[in-house]
Amino acid sequence: MLAILVPFAGMLIGFVFGGGNAQRVALATLAAGLAIAIAIANALAQSGKAVVYILGGWMPPLGVALRADGLSVVMLLTVAVVICGIGVYARADFGTPSGVKEARAPLIFWLLLLAVWGSLNLVFVSGDLFTLYVALELLTFAAVPLVSLDGRTETVRSALRYLLYALLGSVLYLLGAVLLYGAYGTLDIPLLAARVRPEPAAWAALALMIAGLLAKTALFPLHLWLPPAHAGAPAAASAVLSGLVIKGSWFLAMRLWFDVFADVVTLPAAQTLAALGAAAILVGNVVALRQTRLKLLIAYSTVAQIGYLFLMFPLATGLATAGLDSAMAVNGGMLQAISHATAKAAMFMAAGLVYTTLGHDRVADLRGVASALPMTVLAFALAGASLIGLPPSGGFLAKWLLISVAITTAQWWWALVMLVGGLLTSVYVFIVVVRTLAPAHVGWNPKTTVPRYQQAAVLALALCSFLLGAAVLCPVDVTQIGRTVSRNTVLP
């Protein structure tokens, strides 16, 4: 409960005080929120069951419950860590200049950062579908203005396009939720999971809701809004959008697929979803190779990485159909999400620092950056290594788990797609890193010096992603704590 309340309270307090105080309030809230996320994780680990909070004392189905199970807690922690990293980085970019009482962009950035964080927390802990709808809308409303933060016509256009896609997504989701209520009489996730049966109402609701969430997660072919929106936003905002906001709607899709519709989903449906994911990987990576601007390259890389997130659906469904434990596939998907969140945030922030140093971000003219910003280039390389899937990074562990499951369930084609995707990703990561390592022209000086702590924040996040392979040492299968759905579902 506090995880949701604190960021929003921080945002309102910041709004009231305004000006330069917004930044201080935001930074204090970041620290508090991180502590709360760790406390929730602790409570979960100690009790071994999901942490439940009933709002107002009204039990479901009339009331609303907030449930933090293993999946939620993992995402809560990831988001808290990444937002803290972004907050530290953004102090330099969005500090209100001294002598100015209130500047528009910094104030809005800090307020929206807290709003995005609160909405994400709400998405992760909501226990019923309508609260999830509200959380999804909050997330969209907080994320869209971040795109157009600098006020240029092009970014306003990208923001409007993003908003329209996102609204289409949420209204389709709402229609699915309405159908579910009409058919089963409740929207509470555990109760609904017990009542859902494979029948036309459930199929229609599943199709609508997943389609809506695909629009919000920018899975191919509904990805057209993402590259201009994420490339046009300022670097810290792109990091939030690409790393975290996408994960919110993806998490919801996972929640629906595995917890609510576990009896309804079939392997062919999951294969369709993953086919779109595979197309996203191939299309996103190939188009990224052709980009001339670094931020657009990273944005198309996001389009590709989102495809990986959806490859876990047929793998987990395949395991469930065979009566085996689907934990490995779910863990693979979660690891992919976490490592992508940290890596992509680090990459966008690195691109921002490159732009500040060079004055442009053309990939062809990146020479001299490595000598000016060594920590940043290292961070970019480490983040890229995680996206490619080199050991010991989190991306490697995620791909390892997913490929093992693909072989186990005799769906070898997904393994092939993942390997090809990794190869294509490595091409553009190497291009960028090699270009930055070229020596600068004689007498070239950086446009502005970048503060050390910004580079340190970027490097810290990239290291998180790179060293996430150590999660294999984690003794408890965290993501399975509190999962109410039986994992041995056999379809009729």
Place this chain on the structure above:
Amino acid sequence: MNGPTLFGLCAAALVGFGLYGLIVNPQPLRKIIGFNIIGSGVFLLFGAIARRGAAVGMGGDPVPQALLITGIVVAFSATALAVALLLRLFDEGGLVTLASEAPPTKTTADPPDA
């Protein structure tokens, strides 16, 4: 065919029209109106479900009514945000399109293309 069924079919028709309008029209304002029509369809469907799920002697199931009021408020604020962006786009450019292949912007530091 009783009342709720008729309203439900009407809601389905609205969703269909709205979806067609949202996807087919290139102008952003028409897309926003399409989104509103879909929203109206969804809320109408929810209302029909509320009537159908009413307990004996009661007018309607109160839970969907509460949810749909929330939904209306959310859709309203979404429309407000979209229209605000639209107005801003008009103020800046004088012309409102959502060209889907918008070329990347050039900063003043970029040299002219070779």
